[in-house]
Amino acid sequence: MFDATVDAFIYTMEREGFVGVPAVVVETGWPTDGGEATSVENARAYGENVVTRALDNVGTPKRPGVGVEVF
Numbered sequence: 795m796f797d798a799t800v801d802a803f804i805y806t807m808e809r810e811g812f813v814g815v816p817a818v819v820v821e822t823g824w825p826t827d828g829g830e831a832t833s834v835e836n837a838r839a840y841g842e843n844v845v846t847r848a849l850d851n852v853g854t855p856k857r858p859g860v861g862v863e864v865f
Contacts, residue, residue, distance in 0.1 A: 796819075796822065796843075796844060796847070796854075797854045797855055799822075800817050800819065800854050800856075800862055801854050801855060801856040803817060804817055804854070804856050805856065816863065817854070817857070817862045817863075818862070818863045818864075818865070819844075819862060819863070819864045819865065820865050821865075822844055822864065823837065823840070823841070824836055824837040824839075824840035824841070825837065844864055845864070847862070848861065848862060848863065848864040
């Protein structure tokens with residue numbers, strides 16, 4: 795879902811004429827309780843994957859190789 799949420803932002807900004815705006819994620823996470831795929835383990839894996847992708851400048855399908863800054 796990380797790619798879908800970030801790419802949705804990028805597509806929307808470009809549609810409005812703002813091309814090349816850097817994507818910055820200021821909040822993201824995975825629930826630890828209350829649903830089918832919710833667990834501490836899944837939340838940890840999600841967080842680790844987000845950090846790895848940010849550090850490795852993986853980017854998104856819309857912008858491969860262009861890092862996404864994550865706070």
